[in-house]
Amino acid sequence: MPELPEVETIRRQLCAAGVEGRSIEKVHIEWPRTVEPLTPAAFRKQVQGCRLGKIDRHGKWLIFRLDGKENLLVHLRMTGGFYLTKGALKKGPHDRAVLQLSGGLNLHFRDPRKFGRWRLAASLDGLGPDALTVTRKQFFQCLEGQNKVLKALLLDQSFVAGVGNIYADEALFEARLDPRRKSGSLSDTEKLALYKAVTKVIKAGVRNKGTSLGDGQGNYTDLNGDAGGHREKVKVYGRSGQPCTVCGQPLHKTQITQRTTVFCVHCQN
DNA sequence: GAAGACCTGCTA
DNA sequence: TAGCAGGTCTTC
Numbered sequence: 001m002p003e004l005p006e007v008e009t010i011r012r013q014l015c016a017a018g019v020e021g022r023s024i025e026k027v028h029i030e031w032p033r034t035v036e037p038l039t040p041a042a043f044r045k046q047v048q049g050c051r052l053g054k055i056d057r058h059g060k061w062l063i064f065r066l067d068g069k070e071n072l073l074v075h076l077r078m079t080g081g082f083y084l085t086k087g088a089l090k091k092g093p094h095d096r097a098v099l100q101l102s103g104g105l106n107l108h109f110r111d112p113r114k115f116g117r118w119r120l121a122a123s124l125d126g127l128g129p130d131a132l133t134v135t136r137k138q139f140f141q142c143l144e145g146q147n148k149v150l151k152a153l154l155l156d157q158s159f160v161a162g163v164g165n166i167y168a169d170e171a172l173f174e175a176r177l178d179p180r181r182k183s184g185s186l187s188d189t190e191k192l193a194l195y196k197a198v199t200k201v202i203k204a205g206v207r208n209k210g211t212s213l214g215d216g217q218g219n220y221t222d223l224n225g226d227a228g229g230h231r232e233k234v235k236v237y238g239r240s241g242q243p244c245t246v247c248g249q250p251l252h253k254t255q256i257t258q259r260t261t262v263f264c265v266h267c268q269n
Numbered sequence: 270g271a272a273g274a275c276c277t278g279c280t281a
Numbered sequence: 282t283a284g285c286a287g288g289t290c291t292t293c
Contacts, residue, residue: 003287033275060288077288079277113276115288152270154277159288164287211287220287237287257270260286 002076004060004131004162005205006220006228010082011057013223017084023051028089034096035118047072047118052101059127059161070120074109080116083108083223110135131162131202139195147184151178151256155199163198165259166211166237171197175237178268179261203245205230211237217243236262 027048029040038046046068053065057265066074071219074080074166083092085106091098097109097118110118129138142159149227153159154168163171172179177190186194210220210228221227235245242251244264252265 006287075288077275078286111276112278113286115276117289155288166287259288 002060002080002101002210002220003164003167003205003207004057004202005167005220005230006210007057007060007076007162008132008206009064009209009222009228010076011062012056014082014107015104017223019084019101020052020055021106022101022103022105022223024048024099025102028091028098028100029096030091030098031096031111032112033114034111034116038048038120043118043120046070058124058130059157060164061127061161062123063124070122072120073121073124074110075117075119076113077113079113079115080109081223081252083110083225126158127161128157128159129161131160131167131198132206134195134199136161136192136195139198140191143183143186143191147182149179149256150181150183150194151179151259151261153183155257155259160198162202165197165261166234167201167205169237169262170201170235173263173268174201176268179256179263204233208233236264238262 024047027044029035029043032040043245050066050068056063060075062074066072079102087104089100089106092108092110094110094112095108096111096114099107099157127143146153150172151168154163154171166244175193177194208228208230209222211230211234239251240262241250244251244267247266249264249266251262253260253262
């Protein structure tokens with residue numbers, strides 16, 4: 001589900017809600033695999049009593065700084081999300097983990113599909129520069145020596161971290177590049193267009209507090225249960241068969257690296 | 270690369 | 282009932 005803009009929205013809301021600085025009084029793990037490879041008991045032992053420091057983000061990972069040497073790293077995968085409650089703890093039906101914090105605040109991790117993961121580690125590795133803050137220079141460096149299908153490259157978190165299926169399609173449309181093109185074939189002008197497009201769509205996503213498709217359970221909502229406002233701004237994702245906003249031709253749907261991809265055959269070259 | 274695994278819930 | 286989903290990992 002969530003890509004960088006959705007994760008960033010959640011991060012900002014957790015900060016605004018005053019989660020930082022509280023201590024973790026009690027840990028509830030409802031779905032043990034959430035904290036693999038640790039057992040719930042081992043996880044609880046390490047985290048209970050710690051103080052939550054700054055909340056950061058890299059790509060799609062949320063980073064909760066703890067006062068110990070390890071950090072709590074959270075990946076929401078397809079359907080993970082947080083919400084807060086106050087006072088006596090009442091667990092929701094899809095809660096996979098809950099932290100009871102000082103001051104009576106409960107941080108619930110809701111994840112219907114159970115793919116989300118909580119890890120304890122000092123740092124993240126294998127990730128490229130964050131898509132929200134990557135510089136032009138870094139982006140060009142990351143492209144050096146690469147010759148991958150553009151769609152696959154954008155989804156590769158070791159290239160640039162944070163782009164997922166929605167924003168990859170949107171960025172390629174914005175750059176007017178065919179998702180099937182190989183990155184090695186890009187001219188400098190096209191590389192620059194791709195860089196600008198990626199940062200533009202990611203920033204727009206953050207500004208609009210993320211994208212949600214449909215409105216049932218399992219779709220992205222922020223801390224307050226609101227769907228993101230980016231949904232109306234999406235130009236290609238989920239719009240196959242509908243007219244291209246530029247040329248009016250129907251948008252084409254295909255599979256690239258097992259991922260649904262929508263693009264305009266006429267505008268994207 | 271491609272295919273399967275991990276999972277549940279919504280839509281057609 | 283079948284098919285599909287915002288993600289990633291493992292195994293041919």
